[in-house]
Amino acid sequence: MYDHFQELNKAIIQGLDTDLIPMGFDRLSTHVGLRPSTYYLLGGFTGSGKTALLDDAFVLNPYDWVISSDNIKKLKLKVFYFSMERRRTFKLAKWLARKVFLDHGAPLLSVNKILGYTSRQYKLTKDEHDLLLQYESYINEMLDSCITLIENPMNPMGVKKVVDEYANTHGRTERIDKHNSIYIPNDPNELVLVIYDHIGLQKKETRKYPNGDTVRLSSKKEIIDQSSEDARKFRDVYGYSIVKVSQFNRDIANPTRIKNGDVEPQLEDFKESGNTQEDADVVLTLFDPMRYKVDDPIGYDLSQLQDEYGIKKYRSLKVLKNSFGPDDLRIGLAFQPLIGHFKEMPKLSEITPEIYKSILTDSYFLK
Numbered sequence: 001m002y003d004h005f006q007e008l009n010k011a012i013i014q015g016l017d018t019d020l021i022p023m024g025f026d027r028l029s030t031h032v033g034l035r036p037s038t039y040y041l042l043g044g045f046t047g048s049g050k051t052a053l054l055d056d057a058f059v060l061n062p063y064d065w066v067i068s069s070d071n072i073k074k075l076k077l078k079v080f081y082f083s084m085e086r087r088r089t090f091k092l093a094k095w096l097a098r099k100v101f102l103d104h105g106a107p108l109l110s111v112n113k114i115l116g117y118t119s120r121q122y123k124l125t126k127d128e129h130d131l132l133l134q135y136e137s138y139i140n141e142m143l144d145s146c147i148t149l150i151e152n153p154m155n156p157m158g159v160k161k162v163v164d165e166y167a168n169t170h171g172r173t174e175r176i177d178k179h180n181s182i183y184i185p186n187d188p189n190e191l192v193l194v195i196y197d198h199i200g201l202q203k204k205e206t207r208k209y210p211n212g213d214t215v216r217l218s219s220k221k222e223i224i225d226q227s228s229e230d231a232r233k234f235r236d237v238y239g240y241s242i243v244k245v246s247q248f249n250r251d252i253a254n255p256t257r258i259k260n261g262d263v264e265p266q267l268e269d270f271k272e273s274g275n276t277q278e279d280a281d282v283v284l285t286l287f288d289p290m291r292y293k294v295d296d297p298i299g300y301d302l303s304q305l306q307d308e309y310g311i312k313k314y315r316s317l318k319v320l321k322n323s324f325g326p327d328d329l330r331i332g333l334a335f336q337p338l339i340g341h342f343k344e345m346p347k348l349s350e351i352t353p354e355i356y357k358s359i360l361t362d363s364y365f366l367k
Helices: 004-016 026-031 050-066 088-104 111-115 126-133 136-145 156-169 220-236 255-260 275-279 353-361
Strands: 039-044 076-083 147-151 171-175 181-185 190-197 205-208 214-217 241-247 282-287 314-322 329-336 341-344
Touching: 026 314, 026 329, 026 341, 039 050, 039 220, 039 275, 050 076, 050 088, 050 190, 050 241, 050 282, 050 341, 076 088, 076 156, 088 111, 088 126, 088 136, 088 147, 088 341, 136 147, 156 190, 156 205, 156 220, 190 220, 205 220, 214 220, 220 241, 220 275
Parallel strands: 039 241, 039 282, 076 147, 076 190, 190 241
Antiparallel strands: 171 181, 205 214, 282 314, 314 329, 329 341
16 A cells, blocks of 8 residues: 555655755745746736846856855756747857856946947957856856757747656656656756746647647637646646746736826736636746836835936836745845846845945945
């Protein structure tokens, strides 16, 4: 007879000795964390910086920790990054600009400058190019050992084939009883992330189901709903974690909402389908209050978070849904938009004029 309690107790014992890979955001990690078997949904309006936050919290900060000496238990990270909006070269240039800035503090290089999308006088200097060349092994090792970066829009079945193939070659399924099976990974120390950026760009498909039915998925809602159903399998069967990026609909810009000051994102503001919000364990939203000319929901002084050129150095992060703890939490984030880098701000009661100034001068991001 199968011992069901021992299955639970085994998980409890494993949890006592399990460390989580840090996200690089202390308060976010405390309340949410980068966990196995978790479905995350990250939403924001165009230009809010949601992809930059995705890369910081779920890819680059975790990767840098995994390869550091702090990773005593040799935890592993495997990321399948379906970049449906940006080309590989753009992504890598952005990641490189971020890494160079955090390592050296200067130069603050833009993607446009790195890729040469500038006039002649603003091209990379020889010294800047030589500096970038020092990161060849960093980028190569990242992509060879950890991150599978797949560009261009893909349909849900295309994503499913990639993930299923990895699961089938890196684990096995054992039958518990006539109703249940359990997936056992070859390496229990490996956290697998499946990232969709973003879900609205997934392509149409014709899906053949096990019962013999064939269905054409044409509408955005049908495609997103099928993708979410697949994601639940990745989470519930394989123990993988899912991170999906979604755009907001246009209702936030409704004049009535703006007039009433009610423009902070809600679950209903996600585009196309409600299934992703229902299926997700954690729903995060990124909000730019300066865009709508409203006060910050947390209370930070926005006049001190925009520089003389109009560059906005702040976003408000909200945990709208959290299956693992409290929701309706807000965290202020300092934002360096040129390289796409975020850093948690002190609580409002701890903020000082010196901190505001350091955010505008970028020194805050180097502490």
